[in-house]
Amino acid sequence: MHKAKSPDNKLVFQDINVSINKTVILQNVSGVVHSKEVLAVMGPSGSGKTTLLNTIAGRTGAKSGDIELNGHRLNKRLRRKMAYVLQEDLFYTNLTLWETLYFTAMLNLPDKIPRFEKLHRIDEIIEALDLEKCRKTMIGGMFEHGLSGGEKKRLSIGCELLTNPHVMLLDEPTSGLDSSTAYSLMVQMTDYAQKANKAIIVTIHQPSSQIYHLFSNLLLLTDGQVAYNGSPHDALEFFKNIDLVCDEHYNPADFMCKYLILKSNTYVNQIKHSGQLNQKHRSVNSNTQSSQHKHSKTVCCNFLNFYLISKIHSDSNMSHSYTNFKTCFYSWKPNMLFQKFLVRDILKVKESKSRFLSKYAVTMNLILSLACGLMWFQVDRTYSTIRDRMGFVFFVVVFWAFTPITDAILCFPKERTIMMKERAAGSYRLLAYYLAKSCSELPLMTIMPVAFVTISYWMAGFKGVPEFFATAAIVLVSSLVAQGMGFVIGASFRNFQTAMTTSTTLMLCSLIFGGYYSQKFPSWLSWLKYFSFLHYPFAAITILEMSDTENIM
Ligand SMILES: Nc1ncnc2c1ncn2[C@@H]1O[C@H](COP(=O)(O)OP(=O)(O)O)[C@@H](O)[C@H]1O
Ligand SMILES: [Mg+2]
Structure with missing residues (x-):
């Protein structure tokens, strides 16, 4: 023993x-433990x-x-x-207790420890901290009930104990x-x-x-x-000496x-x-x-x-492998990074799923795509309906720019606090985080825009199969660009209000300069359209759709 x-x-x-x-916050403070x-x-x-x-x-x-x-x-x-357990318990609220420990173990323990051993260690921590009964419970947050305060605190401590x-x-x-x-x-x-x-x-x-x-x-x-x-035990004596x-x-x-x-x-x-x-x-x-x-x-x-x-x-x-915890983090081995991505990937899918594929998001997209399809239902492909068809293009492009940008700004503050905590503990590099996040979110990010375009495009009876694929690809790329811009804005401004105001200004300027409201800009301002990220998808889909109609652009 x-x-x-x-x-x-x-x-x-x-x-x-x-x-x-x-x-001055601290003055000559000394101590020993x-x-x-x-x-x-x-x-x-x-x-x-x-x-x-x-x-x-x-x-x-x-x-x-x-x-x-x-x-x-x-x-x-x-x-x-050393391990530092912060006062605030910061977790991804949609993960279960076990998944949180798994995520931390995969991220913080050296790759040379085999997976079964990591899993074994998680089980031991769960048992030692008496967390068995809530192994599959969601962490929960402000709005969804999950672990109790004491359980969250023990989980925070458990996450740190993993690295001994x-x-x-x-x-x-x-x-x-x-x-x-x-x-x-x-x-x-x-x-x-x-x-x-x-x-x-x-x-x-x-x-x-x-x-x-x-x-x-x-x-x-x-x-x-x-x-x-x-x-x-001597403290009261000390106070007594000064008459307290x-x-x-x-x-x-x-x-x-x-x-x-x-x-x-x-x-x-x-x-x-x-x-x-x-x-x-x-x-x-x-x-x-x-x-x-x-x-x-x-x-x-x-x-x-x-x-x-x-x-x-x-x-x-x-014991040897265990005490060498966290030592290889800053070695820049591609396979190690790939593993980190993988972990992040698997777990972020679960986290992002709730964001991108929550039942509210699915319902909203379904309603809007059906509304859009019904509004422009089988619209005639004649010269007189050009304005209507451009309206359709405009709506789809703007919708798939606004939604991802707002979504990215909304989700960023929460993720940033967790990411900063993990980075302060030396868990990963910023680039690894960003790449892992992008890789894991990409498949989910594609589902909604493609589903939206599929429903509304065929209901509206637009041009044909090749044009449909091209339109879906354009909308997808444009929504990814918007999401990227959302992250840049979210990362640049700590204040949420400032971030939202900036994104709204950017979106409205892009709308004004995008070329939908005015075909004929003053010549000295015409270059501004190239700075509008809405101009490109809007122009591309319009060309695809109207290329058989003369004099539309
Ligand atoms: N970033 C900061 N800028 C200015 N003052 C700070 C900052 N962080 C802490 N303080 C101040 O330092 C003092 C000690 O803070 P803190 O260590 O959080 O106290 P405690 O944990 O004992 O409640 C407080 O008066 C707080 O206002
Ligand atoms: Mg404090």
């Missing part, structure tokens, strides 16, 4: 100073807890300070030994959970730290007293400064936060001052502390009898 454990790790952060836009320990970073909202985790994870730059893992300054390679990190950073894992779920989650994490020999840093706003006593160490922050750094006495039955966390939250309170400066002194004392002693820090309490929880210890690590070969 002992030899199966992860190596001992020690993460030290020393005198961290962080400023964002000239505002060893394997088997849970360091709780506590403090009122806005005290800098998340910023500290972001800094340790390398997502926020520090003005000064050192962060070391086992005596080595943290770099990109060492950071891959040595250090785990958890940002407010208990926020939004009821007290018993929060307690059981923290017991699981404490148990995991002890049994799998992991170092865990967890930020927490105001824990219950039960949770408070689970922590090995406490780092109390106020206004970005350390108020206390040491054992949670906690009632025996009072929750220590509530007691501390009560004083820290009142910025005008005269005690705060005193706490800060004593905190800095206490922190100096601790950082001097931290180097002499044994890495096998004696944790006086035994947490009685058999629940997370962790698979990492008993199964994976007992097999030295597997």
